[in-house]
Amino acid sequence: MAVAVGRLGIGTLAPVAGSRIAPWLAGGIAALVGAVVIGILTGPAGLPLGGSLVEMADRVLPVDLDSGLTAAQATILWEIRVPRVLLGAAVGWLLAGAGAAYQGVFRNPLADPFTLGSAAGAGLGATLAIVYGPATGSWPLDPLPVASFAGALLAVAVSYVLGTGVDRSRSATSIVLAGIAVAAFFTALQTYVQQRNTDTVQRVYTWLLGRMSTATWDDVRLVVPYLVVCSVGLLALRRMLDVLRVGELEAAALGLHVARVRLAAVALATLGTAAAVSVTGLIGFVGIIVPHTVRLVAGASYRRVLPLSMLCGGAFLVLADVLARTLASPAEIPIGVVTAFFGAPFFLLVLRSRRRA
């Protein structure tokens, strides 16, 4: 995988004027807001559209309105649906932003938020928490998100430390290779623990498949601080990621401290990934397809790719979750199935239409 470093995203360093970014950003924001509104207005409960809008205005704006929704309907809207939509937006935002950062910093189109083993680490943490953890509510903190968060950070830290300083001219590649080895090792541990405790295998798999079905406001509150730190930090690195596109040695010759930029970007992206994974489990595909779609449509500069990936990632996951909630209503479809089933053809469509253009 790591040797397949392609040329995607390594183009000319044409300056991008600020005025030309604004329309793209406006489009991205519109897409995210539109997706969130659609998400809030659709669901298996079939709430009245007008009433839902008025209820939202009543809750969000400093006005007092009567939506006409019953108490039960208002609860479904505000306690079940809205946090789920917002969590989808936040997780999609984080995964797509982290994916874009990973691809930039490793100059590898196949990189995604889980490249350095964060998925395997989080999986091991989650499995340990499920198998050996205490009863729900008997601890002030739910051990599952804490353990998966810690597992993701640990796996990436080990990959990074073991992968650096191996081969100066190919340091990005050796970090990615170390990540593959660490991921395999953590997956082996996770599988072993799981097979020793078959009575919990169902919970483990449910977690591994990714889930939004039990989203609460607590999950949203947990993720938002990471979203802010990760986004602000990564966006601050966008110009350096652009410089890095010419190549590690070339960027170093231009005065960029490559190792430092890489460490900062990996740390920020991993923090975001770990936070996302800790609340929704593993949701694949968003972190690799959304940034590439953005690149194909809006150009390869990280000044565009980073913010647009975050906005479009949020929109994409919210819309995917709308399908997950409604297609088989009142049953659910696993979110990972929807993201890949609808996202993959869409990406291929974009890929082919750009090639012809």
Place this chain on the structure above:
Amino acid sequence: MKHPLRPIALAIAALCVVGCGADRPDAAGGTPAPATTIGPAAPAAPKRIVSLSPTATESLFAIGAGPQVVAVDDQSNFPAEAPRTELSGFRPNVEAIAAKNPDLVVIADDSAKLADALGKLKIPVLVQLPAKTIDDVYAQIGELGNRTGRRTQADALTAKMKADLAAAVAAAPKPSKPLRYYHELDDTYYTVTSTTFAGQLYRLFGLTSIADAADDGSGFPQLSAEAILTADPDVIFLADTKCCKQSARTVAARPGWSTLKAVKANAVVELDDDLASRWGPRIVEFARAVAAGLPRS
């Protein structure tokens, strides 16, 4: 423990999501449930039975064949005197099973092709798939009786079970209108429909599942929280008190769930996961727990 096949089914489903596009496994067991024997004929009264099925373990001990059982799998936690070992019914190790020198092996799932492997060692295998109907339960217990030389005890047990079930149903409160239930398999809202084995036991009490509209063919759909709140079931049965440590308290604490009729009426019934997922003699206890939890109106 849950429906013993569900973890495997989910595991395969998970693998399919990740990789292949194979047909979805039937969580309830795709083939007819009554017992099938594979391999050489067993002795008329086997003396060294290995049970890798928690349900079969319970049945064997209930018909008095316990002394003939030399080893049971790691999930067979009832009755307490069952000789529990490290053997696994999910990932069976042929050598470890053969080392017990069994003259009959009982399993509830043969996706691992265990019967073929043991057949090569001339060890007879009895496959008793998860029951689809209550009659399957009686048939499987009868089969175990035949195979262990304890048919009389097996017939006495099934007769008693039938009488006890009928008594439990007769003594249960009769609601004025049909009640709708939500049976929770785990804390991500997997549930059962009325066509599943558990669903049929509920039907004895006139209960219908809120998930019937969501039946995806498996009988074990995953509901969305919105759908559960909209359906507003009259009674909630928790079959995830062990696996997922859920309770009436944790259910009431879920956002929005305090508005449900079942929560307000204290009709959240905490079941033993094992009782609700096995199809052996203790279905009577399961039925009694259901009856005890029904709201008295």
